[in-house]
Amino acid sequence: MGRRSPSVGVIGDKVYVAGGMNSHDWDYENRSNPHIDPDVDLDGVLNVLQVYDCTTRTWELKSRMYQKRCAAATAVRDGRLYVIGGEILEEDDGMIYTCSYCTYYNPEDDAWYNSPDLPSSRLCSAACAMGGPSAGAAQHSPGERAPRNHRQRERPPG
Numbered sequence: 001m002g003r004r005s006p007s008v009g010v011i012g013d014k015v016y017v018a019g020g021m022n023s024h025d026w027d028y029e030n031r032s033n034p035h036i037d038p039d040v041d042l043d044g045v046l047n048v049l050q051v052y053d054c055t056t057r058t059w060e061l062k063s064r065m066y067q068k069r070c071a072a073a074t075a076v077r078d079g080r081l082y083v084i085g086g087e088i089l090e091e092d093d094g095m096i097y098t099c100s101y102c103t104y105y106n107p108e109d110d111a112w113y114n115s116p117d118l119p120s121s122r123l124c125s126a127a128c129a130m131g132g133p134s135a136g137a138a139q140h141s142p143g144e145r146a147p148r149n150h151r152q153r154e155r156p157p158g
Contacts, residue, residue: 003046005124007074009081011107015052016062016081018105019069021045045070045089045096049105063110065103073127081105082115082129085122098123 006020021044045068051060065083072086082104087096098121105112 005070005086006046007069007072007081007083007086009074009076011076011079011081013054014107015054016049016105016107017052018049018074018081018083019046019065019072019086021070044068045087051107062107063105063112065105065112067099067101069099069101071124073122073125075127075129077129079107081107082127084127085118085125087123097121 003017003020003022007016007018009016047065047068049062049064051062052058053060068089068091069083069086073084075082075084082102084102085098085100088099088101089096100118100121102115102117103112104115
């Protein structure tokens with residue numbers, strides 16, 4: 001099964017693939033695909049984190065992100081995978097929102113943490129880690145039309 005717009009980074013000899021959106025090449029009627037782990041949510045935007053170990057050539061499921069998220073920028077710094085901006089799926093209304101969230105995954109304790117949010121939402125952006133903090137570098141042109149069920153969403157208070 002294909003996945004589009006995931007966040008991908010390399011830490012050591014492992015490839016981390018977070019979130020993304022499922023491609024539509026599986027049997028929705030029977031909710032099955034023989035090529036995917038049954039523990040992975042198969043509907044639309046994902047919050048799953050899968051890790052490929054290049055040494056053992058195996059995949060492992062790790063802690064899920066707090067939100068179902070795709071089209072986010074990714075950077076690796078100090079052994080952590082940063083997922084920046086992108087789109088989230090809100091379960092309560094089924095809408096997809098552009099977000100300003102910045103979270104990171106720490107493989108040492110298999111946990112996700114919040115980092116300071118971006119000043120504004122970003123979609124399909126790029127990021128890199130240099131000598132300082134990670135920062136978004138490029139994004140969609142403001143003139144591009146967003147999908148019909150697409151809105152901007154800032155992190156809820158609390």
